[in-house]
Structures are given as C-alpha cells and as structure tokens.
Amino acid sequence: MAAYLMGIDYGTGGAKACIIDTQGAVLAYAFEEYPILHPKPGWSEHDPHLYWEIACRIIKACINQAHVQAAEIKGVACSSALPSLVMVDKAGNPVHNAYNLMDRRATAEVEWLKAHVGAERIFKLSAYRLEDHPNIVNLMWERNNRPESFKTIHKSLTIDGFITSRLTGAFTAHYSAACFWGVAYDILNKRFDDAMLEQVGIDKALMPELRKCEEVVGEVTAEAAAQTGLAAGTPVAAGQVDCNAGWLGGGATEVGDIQSNLGTCGNFGVIHKSTDFIYELMEFGYTVESEDTYICVPTTITGGQSIRYLRDTFSQAELEAERALGVDAYDLLNLQAEKAPLGCEGLIVLPFLMGERSPIWDVHARGCIFGLSLNHTKGHLVRATMEGVAFAMYDSFRIIRESGRKINLPLVMNEGGAKSRLWRQIITDVFNVPTVLVKRRTGAPFGDAILAGVATGVLKSFSVAKEWAEYVEQMDPRPENHERYLEYFGLYKKIYEHVKQDYRELADLRSAGAQG
16 A cells, blocks of 8 residues: 655644655645734734644645545644644633734733743743743733633643644644743753742643654544544654744754744754753754754744735735736735845834844834835835844844854755745845755645654655755855845844833833723
8 A cells, every 4th residue: 555644734824734655745735824813912813723624624635636545644743833822621622712923912921930930040941931932921821811711721732732632632742842831841851840830830730741753642533534534543743843844844854954934933943962052042852853952943023924914914906916817916025125225225124023032032022114215115115124034033143153053054945935036135145155945845744744754654764854855046145245234234233222122111001001
C-alpha cells in the first residue's frame, strides 16, 4: 500500500493543510482564512469552534484533491502560531474565545508578576519574557476577571494542541510549544515547576501533558475519522510551533541555519544548542532533537499583518480588482510600492500595530507614520511599512550577530510576504546579507508532514528536509543601499525613543475612556 503524510498548520489569520508522498512531492494543498477578533482594545481572539470546522473541511479537501485513500495516510502532525491559548472543559469544548499571539489584555497580571516574583527569575526558569503574555499570564487574567467560567477550564492548550486533542482525545503540548506557557515552565528540565505554579496561583492540573515534538501522542479516533475523512487509528505526532514547521519544510535542520517568515508576524529564526539564552529576544525549543535543541526567534508582532491591514482597510480598489479580475491585491500594492524610492522620500513607519515584541518589548507601542507629506502616495506608505518591518527585524538581528552565535548564510526567506521581490530586496539591503527564496511555497504544513513522517518512521530522519529543499532567486546586498538604510534606521530608533513615554500616556487615556 502507498504511504502518504499530512500536515496541518494554524496561523494567526488562517489554516493550511497538505498531503505529501515519501519523496516530498506535494499532492494536495488547502487553505482557509478565519477572522481575527478585536472586541476590546488590546484583545485579539479567534472563534475556536472555527478551528475544528475548518480542519474538517481542509482535511477532506486535501484527501479528495490528492485522490488517495484515507488508510494510505500514515501520519498527521499539526502546528500553530504561538503564543495561543484555547481553554477547554472536561469534554474538550472551548471555554470562551481563543487568545492569539497579538492579545495584550493581561497587563495588570504582568505587573503583578514583576513586582511579586520578578521578571529575571521568571526568565531564568523559562527563557520567556512576561511582555509577550505567555499562557500562564493569560490564565491568571481569566482567574482574576472571569472566575466563574475559570472554574470550568479543564486544560489549557495551544491551537495545534486543541486540534490534536480533537483528533486523538489527548490533551498534550510539545516541547516547542511548552515554552509559550512561560512563567512556570522549566525550559531545561522540560516540566512545569510546582513551586512557581503554587506561587502564582495556577493549578498544575490545567497544564497539558508535555511530549517531544517527534513523538506519536495518539491515534485518530472513530469520531474524528467520521468528521474529517481520515482513517481511524492514523498516528498523530505531538506537533511543533508554526515557524519551526515552515523552516523545517524549508530545510532548516542544523545549528546555525537561519530562515525568515513574513506571515502575520515578521520574524526569523537561528537554530542553536546554547542554554545561554538572550534576554532581549525569544528562545524556545526546536523540532529537530527537541529535547536539547533551541531556536532564537526575534519577532515583530504585526510584520506581514501590517500589509494585510493596509490591504483590508485602505485598498478597496485593489480588493475589487482581485474579486473581479483575479489579480492578487497584494501584487497591486507591490506595484505601487516599487515606484517609491529607498526611504520613501522621508516617510518612516513604526509597524507596532498591536504592541511589539523583540527587542523593545513594549505592550503599549502602536503604529506611527512619521514625515507624511502631500507628495506621498499609497505606494510610499506600503514601501515605508515594508522598510519599517525590516528595521524592526534588523534591530534584533544585530543582537544575535553580536552574540557570536553561528549563522549559516544566506538568509532563507520562506513564507508569507517573502513572495514579494521588493520586500526581500529591502531586507537583503537592511540586513546586509545575501538572501534566497524557498522555491516550494507550501510552507508550514509541508514541515508538519515531514514531522509526521519522522514520528511514525515513514521517513528515515529530518535530513530529508534539507535534501528536498530548493532555493532560488538569490539576492546580494547593495552596500550603498545598506549605508543609506542605516541612516534611516538610526532615525527610526530615535522616533521610538521620543514617543515611548507618550505611548504609555496614550494607553492610560484610552483606558480611562473605556472606563468612562
């Protein structure tokens, strides 16, 4: 009987699935968007019921598209954007909407933890910043603000953990996701610290069972098989973080490998085995040898989302052209951005639409357009946003480079906005490093399918990921552009420092207005 593998990935804006064969050929691919909900300032949610409904649709779509028998699918693995939090009751049903990575409501809990536990102590244990609102912080918010419904929570899961639970009935988390619980997660010993959980008042029973990414954690149940079209008994792997999945699919398997995504976030990751974690950045487990391998992932929260925001909010003409003519609205925005010169004739964007992660870690930061003039067009604004995201990522890249960690160039550009040649050239010039593009555009679900293959023994090892990876469109940095960008980057940094305190004052005014 033939053997095939399935991967399923949940980003902040949509879900993807694919089926591959044992030679790495993609036989089917499906994608479906879901809405990002912002019911209150600082909140960012999904309807978790859509996760499973969409899973059933895209799994069936892939099976039909690939023309394979369900029993021929020998393994499944899931990934998701993190931090994310799906709270479920004993029956596995969601309690409230799910948190996604842009949610920043738990500011009071963060301040309590800083005052009563200490940010340095927490980072030393978990290698995770409080400012990123890890899952335990959000569970504290639930306890403090919705105490009655909090009592009904049986387990806290990630999005991929929720899908895995629906497939298998097991409430698990993998080592790469466990870091995103933060606060009480012991990253070196791969467990939740009892004393820390007791101090912050969160019951250990709410924590999922922790497993290696490469482990099989269960099999598709008869009920899940009836809903998805998969065969009952199909093995399901523990899973991985979505950026790990994308980069694994792009061939990142060795220490020093570096890849970048421009999905909802803008980020890049460098694989390492150091336990000297960098405080300003993000560190969590990597999929390959997940017990002792890590990845440093600096992230700007609304990297690709900033361009999606411009598309959805200010580009009705481009969206109508997409609907009527089938021309991608993003491509139309790129054409306009290409007409703007480097520096956008004095236009600088701080792309902090929902606060910011590394390296500034400012929950109150918001978007800022500096230097806007009557000569500026939408194309200027689009390019300035691309440049702003590149500056935000470069701000962290400098820290890794100065740390002395191994970096295997070229920088591999992977998912999302990386398809934009203009944006890739901007990043190439800002970072001052050569870049290449992953030819295969399947992204994270392809890496999930590889994980499923290794977990089940269908694939010999993760080395096939590098064997299958193909890179195209190499770009080299232009020194004169880099020097010019450094001047704009210096001003970009100054602008943030000038308005940093104003962001907090604005947050106070906004909070007072909401209470009034």
